[in-house]
Amino acid sequence: MTQKNRSQWDIGRFVKTLTYFEVIPFISCLKRLLMGSTNHQQVTQGGDKRMGVILVAGATGGVGKRVVRRLIKDDYPVRALVRDAQKGREMLGDKVELFEADITIPETLKPELMEGVSAVVCCTGVRVQPVEGDTADREKYYQGIKFYMPEVVDSPEIVDYQGIKNLAQTAAKHLGKADEKLLFDFKNPTEDLRETWGAVDDVVMGGVSESSIRLRDHTALFTGNVSTANSGGFVSVRTRNFDPPLNLAGYEGIALRLKGDGQRYKFILRSEAKWDGISYCYSFDTEKDHWIDVHVPFDDLIPVFRAKTLKDAPAFDPHQVYALQLMLSKFEYDGALNPNFQPGGFTLQVDRIGGYGGSPLPQFIMISSAGVTRPGRPGINLDEEPPAVRMNDQLGGILTWKLRGEEAVRESGIPYTIIRPCALTEEAGGQALSFEQGDNIRGKVSREDIAELCLQVLEQPKACNLTFEVKEAQNSARPLNWQSLFSALKADNL
Structure with a gap:
């Protein structure tokens, strides 16, 4: 081709391309200076982090709101499933997307709920409050039922079993493959x-x-x-x-x-x-x-x-x-x-x-409770058990229905992790944790540490299809090694 027949080369577009990709650092810096912008923040689509929206159910509860805050702090996109959007916005702020629905009403769990979602953290649970006339203050309320005479507000069967089942079945229809990284x-x-x-x-x-x-x-x-x-x-x-x-x-x-x-x-x-x-x-x-x-x-x-x-x-x-x-x-x-x-x-x-083709990651994380298998178990001494176990019947079979909720999650076919915390407290997080299986341990654990545990589970292939109890470790100042903690556990027999 002769010079006469050559098309005109666009040198301006050539420079624009090199500037956009910062091949010419001086020009890129000069452009940012003239435009008054800061250094461009490159997108970190992953690293070791799961991509996609994390759906938090029960997002306004004691554990749920902490899970939301912890996820946002780590730059995860979060969608909160709430019954009352106005209350949710007041509690959770503007950095979280809200979806108003009720897990006990299946028709409210519309397909848009799961759009773009890669994992669900389920912190829902039947509400337990002091009986009428009990003047337990809010601090005692969050420290557990041993500080007041409790009663359940809703039906444990509907919330802790049927509601969890509804959510798990909805998630199973829409979640992508567990071995993919978006x-x-x-x-x-x-x-x-x-x-x-x-x-x-x-x-x-x-x-x-x-x-x-x-x-x-x-x-x-x-x-x-x-x-x-x-x-x-x-x-x-x-x-x-x-x-x-x-x-x-x-x-x-x-x-x-x-x-x-x-x-x-x-x-x-x-x-x-x-x-x-x-x-x-x-x-x-x-x-x-x-x-x-x-x-x-x-x-x-x-x-x-x-x-x-x-x-x-x-x-x-x-x-x-x-x-x-x-x-x-x-x-x-x-x-x-x-x-x-x-x-x-x-x-x-x-x-x-x-x-x-990667190792599957948990896609449904359920916060259950230690003690769910103990009501009615032969050889149990109720005098040595936590209040929730002793008062299971009085509270509408709350632990029995939580166990049924666990079974619904396992039967959904979604890779899951079921966390059974011991007595939840308002104490500061950052404590060493102890994991066990078999539902025999007693103790306490901070809600802050359960929120951190949920965050860690999201990126742990070894946490797939596990059910375990967790409590604050005694006399341990060792830093947490999450992979070792999960590696020591045995997967459920499905």
């Missing part, structure tokens, strides 16, 4: 997500192709025009580098849900922070106007540098993933042509991106 959910995009992806087209090589990615119809729409002028022929969208990098160790690969135009695209992962470093590529064909699931096994990734394969490159390292990229290119690898490439307009819609 990285980008374009149905429910965050503001940070909108600023994460940008175009990297052949303008960086002198070409004139142009693309963009934008949110449309609850998907990410990768579209534009690809041209072979000026020896070009590729368009792509790429994330800014994650800080810290994603940790996808333990997963088999990346799963994408997308709809294309019949062309062959590439999905690219980068395991180093360099702008122009090694890319690990996987080609896939789309079906015109049909949604498909694409699985990208890490073992099948091809190491590439500037479209040339690298035979001696190190294997892809899933421990640190710095960037993701989608590309439409005239070329495959080493000069070979893309057999399904068509210059001109193109369209690729993406619903979600996530890791697959």
